[in-house]
Amino acid sequence: MKVSIVGAGYVGLVTGGCLADLGHQVICIDNDAKKVATLNAAGLPIYEPGLQELMARNRAEGRIHFTTDMAQAVEHGEVIFIAVGTPSQEDGSADLQHVLAVASQIGRHLKKFKVIVNKSTVPVGTAYRVQKCLQDELDKRGISDSLFEVISNPEFLKEGAAIKDFMHPDRIVIGLDDSPNYKTVHQKMELLYSSFNRHHARTIWMGVRSAELTKYAANAMLATRISFMNEIANLSDLLGADIDSIRRGIGADQRIGHDFLYAGTGYGGSCFPKDTRALIQTALDCGSQMKVVTAVENVNDQQKTLLVSRLVQHFGEDFSGLKFAVWGLAFKPNTDDMREAPSRVIIQELLKRGAHVSAFDPLVSKEGSEAVALDTKNKDVMSRFNMAESAYEAAQQADALLVVTEWKTFHHPDFEALKACMNQAFILDGRNLYDPHMLEELGIAYQGIGRRNQLALNFKAGRHLRKLEETST
Template sequence: MRIAMLGAGYVGLVSGACFAEFGVEVRLVDTDAAKVAGLREGRIPIYEPGLDRLVEDNAREGRLRFTTDLAEAMAGADAVFLSVGTPSRRGDGHADLSYVFAAAEQVARAAAGPLVLVTKSTVPVGTGRRVREVVRAARPDLPIEVASNPEFLREGSAIGDFMRPDRVVIGTGDGPGGERALAVLKRLYRPLYLIETPIVATSIETAELTKYAANAFLAMKVTFINEVADLCERVGADVHDVARGMGLDGRIGRKFLRAGPGYGGSCFPKDTLALARTAADAGSPVRLVETTIAVNEERKAAMAERVVAALGGDVAGKTVAVLGLTFKPETDDMRDAPSLSVLPPLAAAGAKLRAFDPAGTGTARQLLPAGVHYAANALDAAKGADALVLLTEWNEFRALSSARLREAMRGDVVLDFRNVYDPEAMRAAGFRYHSIGRP
């Protein structure tokens, strides 16, 4: 089989490389000539463990190619995927679908024959119908069947998620055209069918809403355990034990029950907001999701207040070391990361900030206050610090020697917002240790 993938961003590049690993011929097209040239030379524009090797291997074998020529990418393709960005629209929080509609029109005009056009971008329910209208207006002479195939990739483990997913969701239209689109996509995902991955075939609207509902539910789960953590601090309970006691219930599950500074990233913030706006417009508001959004924003802002309180109510002139800037480990993604809510108010209050992140420094320099000093490693960041704040639980931070950390720091305050360290060990090393939801 052969497919074209429009958009060499996170979803497009990971999905394209994984399809190529299945043996599919993939043509990845992007309007950014510099990005395409870099990919041809083996330069990966994002940090994702294992992606560099996957791209290199499949490009060498000729299964994965990069181009700026849409017609070239589409030639002989069994399906064309849209994997362009859908950021939050300024002003109202709705998903900005302008890139999706523009790409759909370009595909329709470049099509040389009947086509299956698949939306892989995360889009609000109803987008598929509008895409169908766009392509029909552009090419009324061609049968272009629109389908939805949302992605469920976690940054930092995206390749494993694609190769061994919990499920594959395929949304298609009615009639012979929808049946043809479903058949094409089932053939494409046959390697997963052979390992008994559930293939969920639905309407386009159901597929679109499934993606948003899944992300919103996980965001609510994170926010719920964060509120429980606050309660634990007030009543003397331990959120780790509470989460374990909850998670062992098969109806609840353990995942996404880790207390922290609030969720961020490329999905949860924009998807919960887009779902809330879509639901409100449809006259069926999702109050739990609306509350989740508000509580999460308040939580991220409250983390800076915790740092100030731990330093006696004033951080002016004090040095604060920050470990981890990205929204989660194993990614360089800074979108809506807690660090963006924590560091600026500390800088504004006069704190001297020393930060280290294994992958996110390049992006952080563009987003964080100009006065932040970027250290070479964790101990370098801690050098001379009055307090240390752990914001992202990179593995290399877990094994830091508490003794060496104490030697490097001037002060004795540690705020562990990911509950990585053992409280007793930190106190034994001479630290005034603060964590989330633990006595």
């Protein structure tokens, strides 16, 4: 089938590459000419494991092409995906300017019937707005024929495992409302995704509004699990319990499952923060409230500063003269995406308190400096920040090491070498990678998340525990 994809970002490129790999004829269009030039020169504007090989294979077979020409893309695709960004606006709602601009651009070039598929994460009602933009353009040209159907097909891939997620979906959600085109559109989408439905039907059909809301509900549910575990972890610290044992203890319950139960420095990335915010705003627009999701967001905001609060407890409010190493800048391993990464909040807090910061990330280097500079907006402050060439270079003379992203390369460091090169052997493990007992034996001060760190630090918790012990004897 001939498919066009508007937006050559993480979602658009993975969708395009994977559909081409299934044999479809794909054109990816982006209005960023630099990105398209990179793609046409056999490069990639983003990092995603396996994508380079996938693209090379399909370029060589002539199944995927890249362009900035909307007329060509609209002419080509029977199905046209919209996969452009929907960032947060000031009030938290989703900014639909890119989606609606694309709809108008498509409308200007429509000559025959096309299925327009919203793959971007968009609030309920967006399909209707896209439809209106398309129709307005047709009206301007005096075309009254029904030349399109707008449907919703939210994307559930995870950066870092995007190709696997796309090629082995748990489900494909398609929102399609009743219309004279229903049968045609249903058939086209069935055909497009037929490779995924051979073993058993993975496509879940529903109305457009339900599909739009399904995406937000899924992300809000996953964010809730993370914030919930972070709260339990923080309580574990106070009570002398161990979050890792608790995680295994509750994950074994099949109703709960093991995924998304890891405590850490909070969630980030291009989806959870903006999607929870947009969901909260949608409810407010309806005169309602998302109380759970609002709490999830508040817990997450606090969790991002947890490691810095620990440093304040240890070193005091002023970090002047101290140097901290930060391992991991990307919001999670196997991606170069730094959008809303916890590392950015942590680094800003450290710099604000006068510290020197040396950071290392296996993938993000130049982009890391650029993101920190963007947040800092001050050359003098930036002079206290540097990107190191290696994890050990970052740790040189550091007064503490903060592990923020769980890249595999950080799983088994040479602790003796770290101890020897650091000014103070102190590790704040924001991803619970290390064995607290082993580090204690090595003479390295250690704090994880929810691993009995703060007993001595909280008077109320100490008194509560002593009371418990007294009543049990």
